[in-house]
Amino acid sequence: MTEIDYYELLEVSKGSDKSTIKKAYRQMAMKYHPDKNPGDNEAEERFKAINEAYQVLSDEEKRAIYDRHGKAGLEGHGQRGGGFSGGFDDLGSVFEEMFGSAFGGGSRGRKQKKSYSYNLDVTVEVKLEFNEAVFGCKKEINYKYKTACKSCSGTGAKDGKLATCTTCNGHGQVHARQGFMTFAQTCPKCGGSGQAAATSCKSCGGSGYDEVKESFKVDIPEGVNDGMRIRVSHKGNIAPDGSRGDLYLQVKVKEDSHFVRHDDDIYFEAPIFFTKIALGGKITVPTLRGEIELEIPKGAKDQQQFTFKGEGVKSVQGYGKGNLVVQIKIEYPKSINDEQKELLEKLQESFGIESKPHEKSFESMFDKVKKWFS
Numbered sequence: 001m002t003e004i005d006y007y008e009l010l011e012v013s014k015g016s017d018k019s020t021i022k023k024a025y026r027q028m029a030m031k032y033h034p035d036k037n038p039g040d041n042e043a044e045e046r047f048k049a050i051n052e053a054y055q056v057l058s059d060e061e062k063r064a065i066y067d068r069h070g071k072a073g074l075e076g077h078g079q080r081g082g083g084f085s086g087g088f089d090d091l092g093s094v095f096e097e098m099f100g101s102a103f104g105g106g107s108r109g110r111k112q113k114k115s116y117s118y119n120l121d122v123t124v125e126v127k128l129e130f131n132e133a134v135f136g137c138k139k140e141i142n143y144k145y146k147t148a149c150k151s152c153s154g155t156g157a158k159d160g161k162l163a164t165c166t167t168c169n170g171h172g173q174v175h176a177r178q179g180f181m182t183f184a185q186t187c188p189k190c191g192g193s194g195q196a197a198a199t200s201c202k203s204c205g206g207s208g209y210d211e212v213k214e215s216f217k218v219d220i221p222e223g224v225n226d227g228m229r230i231r232v233s234h235k236g237n238i239a240p241d242g243s244r245g246d247l248y249l250q251v252k253v254k255e256d257s258h259f260v261r262h263d264d265d266i267y268f269e270a271p272i273f274f275t276k277i278a279l280g281g282k283i284t285v286p287t288l289r290g291e292i293e294l295e296i297p298k299g300a301k302d303q304q305q306f307t308f309k310g311e312g313v314k315s316v317q318g319y320g321k322g323n324l325v326v327q328i329k330i331e332y333p334k335s336i337n338d339e340q341k342e343l344l345e346k347l348q349e350s351f352g353i354e355s356k357p358h359e360k361s362f363e364s365m366f367d368k369v370k371k372w373f374s
Contacts, residue, residue, distance in 0.1 A: 120245025
């Protein structure tokens with residue numbers, strides 16, 4: 001089998017400096033990463049080879065040996081091919097770009113130490129009726145926030161004394177394997193600080209905090225939508241030093257029985273009796289702020305849409321209002337009496353050939369079939 005040149009794998013020249021090689025490696029690793037190419041064995045093998053190449057070319061000693069003797073010269077210098085013994089910082093940065101900081105490199109060090117065991121920001125779900133979200137409202141918020149336990153100063157440890165974390169041995173990170181990859185993640189016990197409670201605080205049971213109930217009213221702005229978050233400053237948890245996080249209100253909007261909302265546009269389905277489609281005319285449709293007249297043209301189609309500019313929801317960012325889109329739905333009688341049936345039959349006969357378009361289409365089809373055999 002032909003040996004693939006490491007420089008060719010990374011698509012760099014032999015004279016490239018370390019920063020160029022590092023940049024090329026990151027681009028190639030992102031391109032061929034197995035999670036971006038699920039089920040692609042060729043991409044997986046390519047990814048392994050790229051990592052192997054980078055381990056050599058990023059190490060000055062190994063690179064010098066490779067330049068003189070090729071891969072054969074690396075035997076006995078810790079090179080096994082396809083492994084992940086080196087370059088973990090750079091592989092970690094690739095993970096960060098793809099998955100976020102949870103996949104940070106193993107040698108980036110522990111998180112900045114903090115003396116308390118909880119986050120300062122709080123998220124609470126707030127449920128709104130459809131019209132409350134559209135027009136805004138004043139809502140009462142009932143929630144709990146955390147404040148540092150006075151006995152342990154928020155550490156969760158007896159007398160506030162922390163010891164080296166036994167899970168990560170003080171490193172702040174633990175390593176895990178998944179398939180052929182090894183990656184680092186924040187220690188679940190100490191949260192990355194490298195220190196944990198040897199003996200739990202009796203006052204708070206080791207949690208490091210006490211919970212306090214609070215209730216207040218907040219103005220919900222006009223135009224908020226389902227899934228949005230509203231930040232209320234300085235209403236979150238309180239740290240031992242008195243600093244306070246923010247409260248985030250996660251908006252959950254109840255669906256309306258008539259209107260459907262998409263961004264700032266409102267959709268409404270208007271049922272139209274079939275005679276109105278034939279005759280045309282005006283109908284009255286509801287809007288968010290009242291009623292409006294809609295002119296139905298003769299021969300309108302089922303599910304045809306009519307747009308009213310500026311009759312939708314006011315943008316929460318202040319960019320004007322959305323539209324009201326009315327979609328008609330043609331309805332037919334589910335049953336008719338003898339008199340109605342007679343009237344419809346007379347109406348059908350009055351249209352003559354127009355009332356039998358299927359017969360006309362059948363005749364033209366028969367003519368086509370005859371031509372096939374003529």
